[in-house]
Amino acid sequence: MRPLLAAAAAIGLIVASQISTARGGDASASQPQPSKETPDVKAEASAFLASYQKAYAELDTRANLASWKAANSGKKDDFAAAAEANLALCRFHSDAAAYQRLEALLRHSRELPPLDARALQVAELIYRQNQLPADLLEQMVKLSSEIEQTFKTYRAEVDGKRLTNNDLLEVLRKENDSQRRKHAWEALKQVGGAVAAKLVALAELRNRAARTLGFDNYWQMQIRLQEHDPQQLLAIFDELERLTREPFAAMKARMDGELAARFGVAPEDIMPWHYDNPFFQDAPPSAKVDLDEFYRTKSKEQIVGIARTFYDGIGLPVEEVLKRSDLYDREGKDQHAFCTSMDRSGDVRVLCNVKPTAEWMDTVLHELGHSVYELGVDPRLPYNLRTATHPFTTEGVAMFFGALSGDPQWMITCAGADKARVDELAPAIAEQRRREQLIFARWTMVMLHFEKALYENPRQDLNKLWWDYVERFQMLKRPPGRNEPDWAAKPHFTIAPVYYHNYMLGELFAAQMRHAIARLEGRSGAAPELQYAGRRDVGDYFKEKVFRPGASLPWPELVRHATGEPLTARYFAAEVGGNP
Secondary structure, three states: OOOOOHHHHHHOOOOOOOOOOOOOOOOOOOOOOOOOOOOOHHHHHHHHHHHHHHHHHHHHHHHHHHHHHHHHHOOHHHHHHHHHHHHHHHHHOOOHHHHHHHHHHHOOHHHOOHHHHHHHHHHHHHHHHOOOOHHHHHHHHHHHHHHHHHHHHOOEEEOOEEEOHHHHHHHHHHOOOHHHHHHHHHHHOHHHHHHHHHHHHHHHHHHHHHHHOOOOOHHHHHHHHOOOOHHHHHHHHHHHHHHHHHHHHHHHHHHHHHHHHHHOOOHHHOOHHHOOOOOOOOOOOOOOOOHHHHOOOOOHHHHHHHHHHHHHHOOOOOHHHHHHOEOOOOOOOOOOOEEEEOOOOOOEEEEOOOOOOHHHHHHHHHHHHHHHHHHHOOOOOOHHHOOOOOHHHHHHHHHHHHHHHHOHHHHHHOOOOOHHHHHHHHHHHHHHHHHHHHHHHHHHHHHHHHHHHHHHOOOOOHHHHHHHHHHHHHOOOOOOOOOOOHHHHOOHHHHOOOOHHHHHHHHHHHHHHHHHHHHHOOOOOOHHHOOOOOOHHHHHHHHHHHHOOHHHOOHHHHHHHHHOOOOOOHHHHHHOOOOO
């Protein structure tokens, strides 16, 4: 996963050079300048792109290196330098004259070589979203920063005590008394009341900004600038909703029965606070299996070694990535995990804080999945196309590999798990995986539809609308008489707006790739049961079908190239028990 940079997150723009957040550089960098005469549009486009790619590569590399240094040091001065570098690339792409020339060239795109036309299209996405008026940009940055600061410093109050989110989440993990759970759940939503009015104001500011760029509203702008067709996106999620409705309802009924027995209530009385996650976006831990059992006896170095050996065995070596990476916890370092390419020329690095847990086994495989994607892109492509096709395609690859940490066959073959014990727990492992996938799928439906409606009309009754969607997609009971801005307690509306759908599209793509690999060996089903360890043909599939095209193809073409058909929810639904 890539770190969201503060400058881009503040205004909610996912500034993609197909998959990266907009990165900064030197504001004085040479911009591609329009010529006074255009005798040869091909020559002019070539000259524009040569100048643009050179400047972009220099600025992007400088910013990536600065961000890496800051993430590893935690020093204030390093973060300041990274912020300046990141903002400088935004300034580079805000040049109005260069943008106008780019638009003029794109009007002749059919006359250009396909690769030049595509490079111009990808550049246009970055230039366009950096044409915002300075006053609007300043207002959005200021207001979103205020909201984010509230999230960071807010402490809920319960029975006269100020508690952190971690304190309250601990209550939801351990407490069996329904009333105490309810108080903790309500406390976790208190921050919504503190930021809701500002979030509505921010949505209106974002809409004003979107209209200056020719979009109906901010949701439409974000979707289009992520190279999604809104109708296609909604159709995919409609298919996902239809195919997962029955298996989700059946799974949730079983889970609610388990929770009812734990809390001493009737199944029909299960309420939102009876789940471990306040938004019901994660599955409660399984009472039957804890995957840490298979990893806790290993060292953190062994966790990395398992991943290294696996990737080497499928012909996607990561040794050089690991040498450049920072893998273990230490003071001052970013506590999360991400992968980034410094220069799109082979310098790919991963930041982790590895511990001997199933979650970190998943994370190491996930981040190294991003790394092999970056390394596999055709190095002959122009700089702005020398990256993953789309945020969700690189997420899909990372999810494909990360999920192996809980795959029984992989755990036995690669992690050295006891076969008898894994076989004993296999049904519980599979059921927990289904729960996680189904719950996350239904949660992303809430986020997608609510954000679309939020930007279509920020002044509607959002409190009611939120619970309308929660009831419809997550099948949770609305607390009687509740009229609070529970939606506003989700920080993603501020720091990563209109983005959740890409995580779900990644899961769909991962499932579709599993099916494509199964089909290559003549199997029509049971894709999750495939053995991947030591299979060079699997590595070859990713290199040729997924990685090599980079951003030279729009994502619908890449998905068809990789799987033989358009993106669909059918294979994900089949894995979780749906009936296409």
